Amino acid sequence: MRLSRFLPTSGKVRAGLIIAVFFVLLAVFGPLLTSYSPQASGTDLLQPPSGTHWLGTTQTGQDVFAQFVYGARISLGVGLVAGILSQIVSVLVGVIGGYFRGLSDDLLYILTAVFLVVPGMPLLIVLTGYLPSRGMVSVAFVIAITSWAGSARVLRAQTMSLRRREFVEAARATGESRTRIVFSEIMPNALPLIASGFLFSVIGAVLAEAGLSFLGLGSLTTTSWGSMLYFAQSAQAFLYGAWWWFVPPGLAIAVLGAGLALINFGIDEYSNPRLRTGRSRARAVRSRGPHAAALSTAGASAAASGAETPGVATILHDDAPDETVGSVPAGAAPAPPQIRELDVPGKPIIEVRHLKVDYPGADQVVHAVDDVSITLHRGELLGLAGESGSGKSTLTNAITRLLRNPAQVTGGSITYHRSARGRPSGPTTGGSEAEVEAIDLLGLSTEELRAYRWDELAIVFQSAMNALNAVTSVGAQFDDVLRVHRPTMPAREREALARTMLEKVGIDPGRVSAYPHELSGGMKQRVAIAIALVLEPDVIVMDEPTTALDLLIQREVLDQVMALRDEYGFAIIFTTHDLSLLLEVSDSIAVMQRGRLVEYGPALEVYAEPRHPYTRALLASLADMGALV
Amino acid sequence: MSSDVTDPVGPGNGRVVLEARNLVKDFRTNKRAGVFGREYFRAVDDVSLELRAGQVTALVGQSGSGKSTVGRLLAQLVPLTSGEILLNGAPVAATRGRAFIRYTGTVQMTLQDPFASLNPLHRVSYTLGRALRIHGGPMSADDVTERSLALLRKVELGPAELYLHRFPHELSGGERQRISFARALAAEPKVLLADEPVSMLDVTIRKGMLDLLDQLRRTEELAVLYITHDLGSARAYSAETLVMYHGKVVERGPSDQVIHDPAHEYTRRLLAAAPNPRRRLAG
Numbered sequence: 001m002r003l004s005r006f007l008p009t010s011g012k013v014r015a016g017l018i019i020a021v022f023f024v025l026l027a028v029f030g031p032l033l034t035s036y037s038p039q040a041s042g043t044d045l046l047q048p049p050s051g052t053h054w055l056g057t058t059q060t061g062q063d064v065f066a067q068f069v070y071g072a073r074i075s076l077g078v079g080l081v082a083g084i085l086s087q088i089v090s091v092l093v094g095v096i097g098g099y100f101r102g103l104s105d106d107l108l109y110i111l112t113a114v115f116l117v118v119p120g121m122p123l124l125i126v127l128t129g130y131l132p133s134r135g136m137v138s139v140a141f142v143i144a145i146t147s148w149a150g151s152a153r154v155l156r157a158q159t160m161s162l163r164r165r166e167f168v169e170a171a172r173a174t175g176e177s178r179t180r181i182v183f184s185e186i187m188p189n190a191l192p193l194i195a196s197g198f199l200f201s202v203i204g205a206v207l208a209e210a211g212l213s214f215l216g217l218g219s220l221t222t223t224s225w226g227s228m229l230y231f232a233q234s235a236q237a238f239l240y241g242a243w244w245w246f247v248p249p250g251l252a253i254a255v256l257g258a259g260l261a262l263i264n265f266g267i268d269e270y271s272n273p274r275l276r277t278g279r280s281r282a283r284a285v286r287s288r289g290p291h292a293a294a295l296s297t298a299g300a301s302a303a304a305s306g307a308e309t310p311g312v313a314t315i316l317h318d319d320a321p322d323e324t325v326g327s328v329p330a331g332a333a334p335a336p337p338q339i340r341e342l343d344v345p346g347k348p349i350i351e352v353r354h355l356k357v358d359y360p361g362a363d364q365v366v367h368a369v370d371d372v373s374i375t376l377h378r379g380e381l382l383g384l385a386g387e388s389g390s391g392k393s394t395l396t397n398a399i400t401r402l403l404r405n406p407a408q409v410t411g412g413s414i415t416y417h418r419s420a421r422g423r424p425s426g427p428t429t430g431g432s433e434a435e436v437e438a439i440d441l442l443g444l445s446t447e448e449l450r451a452y453r454w455d456e457l458a459i460v461f462q463s464a465m466n467a468l469n470a471v472t473s474v475g476a477q478f479d480d481v482l483r484v485h486r487p488t489m490p491a492r493e494r495e496a497l498a499r500t501m502l503e504k505v506g507i508d509p510g511r512v513s514a515y516p517h518e519l520s521g522g523m524k525q526r527v528a529i530a531i532a533l534v535l536e537p538d539v540i541v542m543d544e545p546t547t548a549l550d551l552l553i554q555r556e557v558l559d560q561v562m563a564l565r566d567e568y569g570f571a572i573i574f575t576t577h578d579l580s581l582l583l584e585v586s587d588s589i590a591v592m593q594r595g596r597l598v599e600y601g602p603a604l605e606v607y608a609e610p611r612h613p614y615t616r617a618l619l620a621s622l623a624d625m626g627a628l629v
Numbered sequence: 630m631s632s633d634v635t636d637p638v639g640p641g642n643g644r645v646v647l648e649a650r651n652l653v654k655d656f657r658t659n660k661r662a663g664v665f666g667r668e669y670f671r672a673v674d675d676v677s678l679e680l681r682a683g684q685v686t687a688l689v690g691q692s693g694s695g696k697s698t699v700g701r702l703l704a705q706l707v708p709l710t711s712g713e714i715l716l717n718g719a720p721v722a723a724t725r726g727r728a729f730i731r732y733t734g735t736v737q738m739t740l741q742d743p744f745a746s747l748n749p750l751h752r753v754s755y756t757l758g759r760a761l762r763i764h765g766g767p768m769s770a771d772d773v774t775e776r777s778l779a780l781l782r783k784v785e786l787g788p789a790e791l792y793l794h795r796f797p798h799e800l801s802g803g804e805r806q807r808i809s810f811a812r813a814l815a816a817e818p819k820v821l822l823a824d825e826p827v828s829m830l831d832v833t834i835r836k837g838m839l840d841l842l843d844q845l846r847r848t849e850e851l852a853v854l855y856i857t858h859d860l861g862s863a864r865a866y867s868a869e870t871l872v873m874y875h876g877k878v879v880e881r882g883p884s885d886q887v888i889h890d891p892a893h894e895y896t897r898r899l900l901a902a903a904p905n906p907r908r909r910l911a912g
Contacts, residue, residue, distance in 0.1 A: 626861030
C-alpha cells in the first residue's frame, strides 16, 4: 500500500520504467544465465539461434547471448557513469554561474559556450585516441567532458529565473545562507531539468559509446553493444544474413533510449507536490472513508476559494463547508438573497435567468454560479462585486461565452436583446418592439458568436499588458478588429478611425504607430478601451479594468469611461473586488458570494441600507480599514 | 458607516529601534552614458525615518515611488548608495555574511505576494523549521515542532497540527501570508518590515491580517513598517504616516493629521482620487 504511492499513474512512465529495470536486471544478473564467456571462440561458427546458443554464434564461434549480456554491463555502465559525471559538471557550472553572476558567471559561461560549439563526436574521437587505457571509466569520462555543456546552459537560464523569484528573496530576508539557498531553495525547483538532463545524457552516452566502439575506437578487448556491432560489421554479418548478430545490440540501444525518454514524462509527477499530493490525497479519501473525505474537500475548497478559517472570514463565510464540518451548527441556513426592484430608464439588453455553471471535480461538483438572475439595461452600469472564488468571473465569462472546459452551463438562460443596426443614423422611434430581436446567447454557433463579440459586446480585461499584443503596433491591433468585422473598410479609413478613437480616450493620435511597451500602464488600459469601443458595441464587459492601475491613473481612466458612456450610451458590466469603487460609479450593484447572488439592487440603496449580512460585513470591514464608505 | 476607529495605534512614543538617515539608492539602468558608463536612476532620494517599539509606521506610495526599495534597504537586502541605518542607535552595514544573518535576527521582512514568497516544494514545517534553526541555534526535532506549532498559533492558524504538513498550494492566500508572518516571527525580531502585506488578498481577509499585525506589534513590542499604497488602511492602523513620491518623502506626520489635513499637493490628489461613494450622496 505504501509502495503504490511511488508507482507512476502514467502508462508511458510505467512502460519506460519496466524497460529500464529490465535492462538493469539483464546487465546485473544476465551473465549468470550463460555458461559461455563472451570472448571465448568455439567450434559452432555463425550458427542461428538454437537451444545451445540462445542468440546464435559469431563468425569465430563466440556466443552472441553471452556477448549481449556482458555488453549490457559495459554499455549501461558507461552510460550511467558518463551521465552522472556530466550532470554533476553541468549542475555546478549552470547553477553556480546562474546564481552568483558576476565574473565567475562570465568565465563559466564562456567555457560553456566553447564546449557547445566544439563538435562533440570529433573531439570525442581525438580524445579517445590519446587515452592511455580504454577502460569503461575513462571512456565515460571523455564522453562526460564533451556532453555537459547543453544541460549547463539550460540550468543556468533556469537558475537565473529562479533566483529572481520572491521565495528566494524571502529566504534571504529570513537569514538563510547562500549555500542553503542554492541547494535547498533553488536546486529542488530545478530538479525536473536536472533529472531529464541526466536521462538524456545517459541516452547520449550509451549512443556515444556505441558510436566509438563501432568506429573501432573503443576497447576492443572488452565487449559492449557497440563493439558487437563493430565486429558484426567487419565480418559482413549483414551479407551472410546473420541477423542474430547485429539485431540484438542495435535493438537494445534503441529500446533502452526509448524507455529512458518515456521515464522523462513522469519526472514532473514526482517533483511537483501539487501533482503528487493531489494523487495521494484522492487515494486517501477513497481508502479512509467519509470522514477523511469531508476533511480533505474542506481543505481543497478553502484553498480554491481563497477563503480563510480564522478571523472575520469565519463570520462571513457562514455556509462554508469547512465551518459546517466544524463550529457552526448544521441547522444554520445561509441568509436569503436580498433582491430589490431596479428603477433604470433603459430597456433590458441582457437578461440572465437562473443561470447555473458547474465545475465538475474529482470528489464534488463546484457550483461556480448558482441560480443567478440579473438584468442589464441599455446605458446601465451594473457593478458586479465579489471576492476571489465568488463566481463573478465565471458569470461574465458565461455572458461573453468565454467559458472553458471543464465549466458547464447546467441550467438557466442568457438572452441578448439585439437592436436593429444603423442605430445612430435615421429617425428611430426609440426602440419599438419590431426593432428588437431576442437572441439566446447560450445557443449561438461559433460563427454567430464571432459577430456578436466585439460588434455587439466588447471586453476589457484586467491587465491590458496581457490583452494587447506586444509585437504589433497599436494601429495594427485596431486593424485586427476592423478587418474581421468591417471587411470592406479601406485601410485609410481604418487608420483614421483608430486615430479618432485614440483621441476619444485622451491619447495623442500620433501614438497609433506606438508599440505597447512604449505606453504606460494607464495608456495601455485606455488603448484597450478604445479598441473595445471601435465598433460601437451596445455592451462592454469590464473585468477589473482599473485594478492594476495606480490610484490617480484609476481615477483618470474611470472619468474617461464615464464620459464615453455619456457620449455613446453603451451599457457596462463592471467587475471588481473594490466595493467602494463600485458604490461610487454603478447604477445597480450585484454582490456575489460563493456562486450565489446575495444582494442586488440600485447602488445607492444598497449603499444606504445593505440588507444581506455579507454585504454589511464587507462594508464594515472596509470602514474598519479606513476606506471612505 | 463612518469609521470612528478608536486609536488602534497606541501611544506613538516608543523607543526608536531602527533609524534610517538620508537613505539614497541608485539603480543602474540599461541606458549608456559615455563610453563605459551607465545612466543611473535614483529610486530612493534622501529618506529618513524612525521605527519605534510597539508602533506601526506607514510608508504610503504608488507603484514606482520607491517605497518597497526603502523596505529592502532597511532589511539590508540591497546595499545603500549613501546614508546610514542605525539599529538601537548604532550604525550597521550588514548586507552579507554572518553580520547580515545576525541583523536578520532583529529585523525581519515579509513580502507582498503570498503566492510567490513560499517555496512551492517545501512543507510549512520545513519553512518554519529553517527559520527557527537559523536564529535559535541547534535544537532537537521535537523542539522545532513544538516551536513551529507555537508560531502557527501566534498567527492564529489552527488547528496548528493540520497546517504543519501542508504544502503552500494547499493553503489560501491569507493562510500563506500568515505563514510568512510566522516565519518572520521565528527570529523573535524587534522590527518587522511588512511590504504590502494585504494588497493581494480579499477584502474580508485583509482586515484579519491587519488586525493580526496590530496585535503582534502590541504583544511582541514590534516596531512595524507597514508599506502600502492605501492611505485609508495607513490611517486606520498606523501612528505615523510617510507619503513617498518619486523616491522622496513628500509628507510625514501623525496618520490622522496626514489624512485629514494633508499639507502636500500630492497627498491631496491621492485622497481626492480614492473611491468614495459619499461623493454621490453629496452631488
